[in-house]
Amino acid sequence: DQQVKQNSPSLSVQEGRISILNCDYTNSMFDYFLWYKKYPAEGPTFLISISSIKDKNEDGRFTVFLNKSAKHLSLHIVPSQPGDSAVYFCAGAYNQGGKLIFGQGTELSVKP
Amino acid sequence: DTAVSQTPKYLVTQMGNDKSIKCEQNLGHDTMYWYKQDSKKFLKIMFSYNNKELIINETVPNRFSPKSPDKAHLNLHINSLELGDSAVYFCASSQDVRHEQYFGPGTRLTVT
DSSP: OOOOEOOOSSSEEEETTTTTEEEEOOOOOOOOEEEEEOOOTTTEEEEEEEEESSSSSEEEEEEEEEETTTTEEEEEEEOOOOOGEEEEEEEETTTTTTTTTEEEOOOEEEEO | OSSEEEEEEEEEEETOOOOEEEEEEEOSSSSSEEEEEEOOOOOOEEEEEEEEEEEEOOOTTTTEEEEEEEEEEEEEEEOOOOOOOOOEEEEESSSSTTTTEEEEEEEEEEOO
């Protein structure tokens, strides 16, 4: 049972444009969500998080939107840069020992 | 200045052997984790320790045994290695169970 899904395995965007990465979840018990970025042969790097009581959180070029009724969240990157090319993982968490449930990732390619 | 480090980075071994992966964090965090990323790229939690106490133990074979000698270290020992244990293992840490997790670079284990 996959509680967090990222249905797009890959996304290609032109430099300077907006990148939108999507994530759907089924577990209504999640009380916060996180986005991680991963380069090859490295560990995931924390990007941004959002509490389930909010619908938006912004940090520089990164904004996460949460739609609880649709059980959907998205990460917007604007403007996109070639250095943003990586695999992006969405994760849900609930207050049970810090367990993160990850989606399968979306590979973003930002072309110059 | 590495925040979360793992050794070794690569580990190639034969079926039936026993091996250990070490993890250290210098962030002063109270909680540490082990995740497994399988061939389909899913990241799944295996164990979580808070202040040296086990708080999450997912459905993991008994051949896997985590050990936390102190808050800064969480080692993973694997007995009687099997082909299916081949994966990338990530260590992570967080301030507590309610905060974002910081990941190590991963250990790629190959069982032949």
